[in-house]
Amino acid sequence: xxxxxxxxxxxxxxxxxxxxxxxxxxxxxxxxxxxxxxxxxxxxxxxxxxxxxxxxxxxxxxxxxxxxxxxxxxxxxxxxxxxxxxxxxxxxxxxxxxxxxxxxxxxxxxxxxxxxxxxxxxxxxxxxxxxxxxxxxxxxxxxxxxxxxxxxxxxxxxxxxxxxxxxxxxxxxxxxxxxxxxxxxxxxxxxxxxxxxxxxxxxxxxxxxxxxxxxxxxxxxxxxxxxxxxxxxxxxxxxxxxxxxxxxxxxxxxxxxxxxxxxxxxxxxxxxxxxxxxxxxxxxxxxxxxxxxxxxxxxxxxxxxxxxxxxxxxxxxxxxxxxxxxxxxxxxxxxxxxxxxxxxxxxxxxxxxxxxxxxxxxxxxxxxxxxxxxxxxxxxxxxxxxxxxxxxxxxxxxxxxxxxxxxxxxxxxxxxxxxxxxxxxxxxxxxxxxxxxxxxxxxxxxxxxxx
Numbered sequence: 001x002x003x004x005x006x007x008x009x010x011x012x013x014x015x016x017x018x019x020x021x022x023x024x025x026x027x028x029x030x031x032x033x034x035x036x037x038x039x040x041x042x043x044x045x046x047x048x049x050x051x052x053x054x055x056x057x058x059x060x061x062x063x064x065x066x067x068x069x070x071x072x073x074x075x076x077x078x079x080x081x082x083x084x085x086x087x088x089x090x091x092x093x094x095x096x097x098x099x100x101x102x103x104x105x106x107x108x109x110x111x112x113x114x115x116x117x118x119x120x121x122x123x124x125x126x127x128x129x130x131x132x133x134x135x136x137x138x139x140x141x142x143x144x145x146x147x148x149x150x151x152x153x154x155x156x157x158x159x160x161x162x163x164x165x166x167x168x169x170x171x172x173x174x175x176x177x178x179x180x181x182x183x184x185x186x187x188x189x190x191x192x193x194x195x196x197x198x199x200x201x202x203x204x205x206x207x208x209x210x211x212x213x214x215x216x217x218x219x220x221x222x223x224x225x226x227x228x229x230x231x232x233x234x235x236x237x238x239x240x241x242x243x244x245x246x247x248x249x250x251x252x253x254x255x256x257x258x259x260x261x262x263x264x265x266x267x268x269x270x271x272x273x274x275x276x277x278x279x280x281x282x283x284x285x286x287x288x289x290x291x292x293x294x295x296x297x298x299x300x301x302x303x304x305x306x307x308x309x310x311x312x313x314x315x316x317x318x319x320x321x322x323x324x325x326x327x328x329x330x331x332x333x334x335x336x337x338x339x340x341x342x343x344x345x346x347x348x349x350x351x352x353x354x355x356x357x358x359x360x361x362x363x364x365x366x367x368x369x370x371x372x373x374x375x376x377x378x379x380x381x382x383x384x385x386x387x388x389x390x391x392x393x394x395x396x397x398x399x400x401x402x403x404x405x406x407x408x409x410x411x412x413x414x415x416x417x418x419x420x421x422x423x424x425x426x427x428x429x430x431x432x433x434x435x436x437x438x439x440x441x442x443x444x445x446x447x448x449x450x451x
Contacts, residue, residue, distance in 0.1 A: 134373050135424055138385045141369030142420075144362040145225075146392025150400070151359045152213075153221045159352040160345050163213035164337050166359060171206075171329030173360045180319025188323050194315050201308035202324035206332045208301035211294045214336065218291025222393060223267060227292060229387050230263040231299020232306070237380035239307045246310075246378055251426055255419050256384045262415030266390055268408040306379040313375040321371055322364070381423065388420045 155161040181188040190198035215224045233256060240246045248256065309321060337344075347353045373382045391413040394405060405413075 130376070131428055134376050135385075135428060137369035138373045138377075138382065139388065139424075141366040141373075142386050142388035143392055144366035144369070145386055145389035146396060147362045148359060148366065149221050149225050149389065149393040150396040151355060151362065152216065154400075155352070155355050155359065156216065159347060159349075159355065161347065161352065161356070162342055162345060163216045164210070164333055164340075164342055165345060166356065167209055167213045167329065168333040168337070169356055170360050170363050171326050171333060174322060174326035174364060175330065177319055177322040177326060177364075181317065181323065184317070184319075186317065186320065188320060190320060190324070191315055194312060197308065197312060198316055198320070198324055199328075201305055201312065201321070202328035203332070204301045204308060205305040205325045206329040208298045208305060209329060210332055210336045211298035211301060214340070215291045215294035215298065218287050219295065222390075222397070224291065224295045225393065226263055226266050226390055227295035228298045228302070229383065229390065230260060230267070231296045232302045233260060233263075233380055233383040233387065235300055235303035236306050236383050237378075239303050240310065240379045243307055244311060248378060248380060252378070252381060252423070255422050255426070256380060259384050259387050259416055259419035262412040262419065263387060263390065265408045265412030265415065268406075268412075303379070303383070306374060306383060309371060310374050310379050318368055318371045322367055325367070377427075385420055385423060387416050391417055 152163060152166060155166055156163060178188045189195055212224065212228050215228075219227075237248060237253075237256065241248075309316070312321075347356055370382055370386060373385075394409065394413055397403070398405070
């Protein structure tokens with residue numbers, strides 16, 4: 001008995017015999033019997049009729065074929081740029097859910113008369129408590145980022161410390177984070193099979209910091225950080241959808257859009273920065289354009305870094321990520337200093353060193369809070385929550401330099417605070433209708449004969 005089927009672009013002719021099975025491969029030409037190939041269909045009563053495999057056996061043979069498995073798995077698990085979805089997790093879940101484990105789980109669910117309410121309550125409490133910690137870390141990271149903006153400006157204006165020098169000192173001190181993966185008996189350069197992606201993440205993050213800190217020498221710290229955050233939020237939403245296939249909900253998208261509009265209002269030029277009545281100096285214009293371009297480029301690199309770590313969140317810890325960013329920053333920052341021929345300026349007083357150490361402490365706190373949140377939240381949501389750094393920096397600037405803000409700045413900062421606040425409310429206090437719908441779906445699953 002012969003059958004022909006298409007597999008991996010070639011035709012495979014299989015001859016099934018009671019004692020032997022032979023296979024021959026051919027090109028895309030139509031099938032035609034060839035001399036020398038014997039085709040025999042055993043008839044009832046012939047010798048070996050009962051030993052011949054049936055069509056059911058032939059189907060199971062095809063199901064066990066490695067090529068057939070690869071085809072079905074490739075359809076079931078679509079590949080993305082940062083790797084396929086984790087198949088090991090599904091296999092583990094299936095293994096743990098089968099056999100005695102599934103029977104025990106079913107008995108446990110059915111055995112408790114008040115199981116639905118208790119399980120929903122326990123699930124809700126655990127989720128809310130984890131979400132509260134995550135958002136607490138995110139808001140703390142936003143406050144730390146706002147303090148970083150002010151400290152970087154003070155270090156540059158009062159102690160003549162260059163932004164790239166501050167970034168280099170920060171990267172060197174953060175090398176001590178290697179103690180975290182070593183204490184956990186982990187490889188500080190990442191698990192095997194993920195080191196190249198971790199390296200790309202570290203390079204993207206360090207390049208983002210180099211571009212952002214370098215832009216501060218051409219534009220003000222407020223404009224540079226605002227442009228950086230706006231570009232990071234917009235691009236992280238786009239890249240997460242394109243590379244990870246992670247979509248934003250409608251409410252999240254509207255909230256993020258309002259926050260971006262607030263950032264745009266903050267970036268509107270003031271009366272002093274407009275050149276309507278005065279001739280424009282070409283050098284000043286191109287210096288500003290170069291600074292704005294560097295800030296936008298920093299946003300692109302940071303968006304790539306956020307999406308990259310989002311794809312590694314189950315494999316790489318926060319300590320390993322911090323060490324990766326530190327050692328890549330130690331390599332890229334001196335290279336940038338040499339390329340731009342920027343001079344060195346060491347802190348010569350105790351207040352200067354205190355400011356530098358405070359800057360390092362705030363940078364570590366901001367990194368930990370933001371990176372931990374990436375394990376649970378969308379990269380665009382994480383970046384949008386960090387937009388709160390702009391109002392924090394404005395308030396700190398008003399405390400140190402009492403300058404009246406313009407109307408667009410006030411309105412923009414209010415929109416940013418309202419958008420971040422609304423994000424927190426939506427994530428921590430879901431609507432009652434959503435909870436009731438989830439309860440009904442859960443009860444329907446429990447009552448279904450198919451678990």
